[in-house]
Amino acid sequence: MSEDQVRIDVVTADHVGELLTVRRAAFVTEAQLYNDPNIPALTQTLEELLVDLESEDVVTLGAWEGARLIGSIRVGIEGDKATIGRLAVTPDKQGQGIGTQLLFAVLGHLPESTKEVWVFTGQNSKHNIALYNKAGYEHQFDQVAGDLTYAYLKKVLEAGAIVDDDADNAVRGDN
Numbered sequence: 001m002s003e004d005q006v007r008i009d010v011v012t013a014d015h016v017g018e019l020l021t022v023r024r025a026a027f028v029t030e031a032q033l034y035n036d037p038n039i040p041a042l043t044q045t046l047e048e049l050l051v052d053l054e055s056e057d058v059v060t061l062g063a064w065e066g067a068r069l070i071g072s073i074r075v076g077i078e079g080d081k082a083t084i085g086r087l088a089v090t091p092d093k094q095g096q097g098i099g100t101q102l103l104f105a106v107l108g109h110l111p112e113s114t115k116e117v118w119v120f121t122g123q124n125s126k127h128n129i130a131l132y133n134k135a136g137y138e139h140q141f142d143q144v145a146g147d148l149t150y151a152y153l154k155k156v157l158e159a160g161a162i163v164d165d166d167a168d169n170a171v172r173g174d175n
Contacts, residue, residue, distance in 0.1 A: 006098060008105045011062040011072060016050050018069040019062065026071075026088035034122055034148060041086055059109045063089070063098050073102040075110070075117075082110050084119040087128075103135050107157075116156050123149040 027041040063071035071089040075082050089098045121128040123142055137153035
C-alpha cells in the first residue's frame with residue numbers, strides 16, 4: 001500500500017464506534033506487553049470517547065484506506081502545549097508508515113501558538129519510543145502511574161514552522 005492511498009482527516013462523532021474498535025485492536029499488543037488488560041485505551045467507553053471527540057481542546061485524526069478507518073491519533077491542547085496520545089494503527093496495517101503519517105499530520109492541526117508537543121508511552125514500548133525519537137521527540141522523564149511506568153518525550157516547535165521541513169519536503173517530493 002502506498003502512502004497516497006491513505007487519507008488523513010479529522011475523526012467526527014459519526015465514526016466513534018469505528019474509532020473505539022481501532023483503538024482496542026491496536027492496544028491489545030500493549031496490554032499483552034504489560035500483562036495488563038486494563039490500560040486506559042482498552043477501558044475507555046463509547047460514551048467517554050464521544051465526549052472526548054466533542055471536546056474543543058482535543059483533535060483526533062484518523063487514517064482511512066477507502067472507507068475503512070485503519071489508524072488514529074489524539075492530541076489534547078492546553079495553551080501553548082499539545083499532548084499526543086492514543087496513536088493507534090490496526091494490527092494488519094502496522095509497520096507500513098501509517099503511525100508516522102499520523103504523527104506528522106497532527107502537527108498541521110495545532111494552533112499556531114503551540115510551542116511544544118509532548119507524547120507519552122509505556123517505558124517498555126521500545127518500538128513506540130523509537131518511532132517518536134525518529135520523528136524528533138526527545139526523552140524527558142519517566143513517571144510511574146500504578147503498575148505502569150510511562151516515558152514522556154517532547155518536541156519543541158520552531159516559531160511559525162509547526163511542520164518539519166523534512167516531512168514537508170517528503171510530501172512535496174523535494175528531497
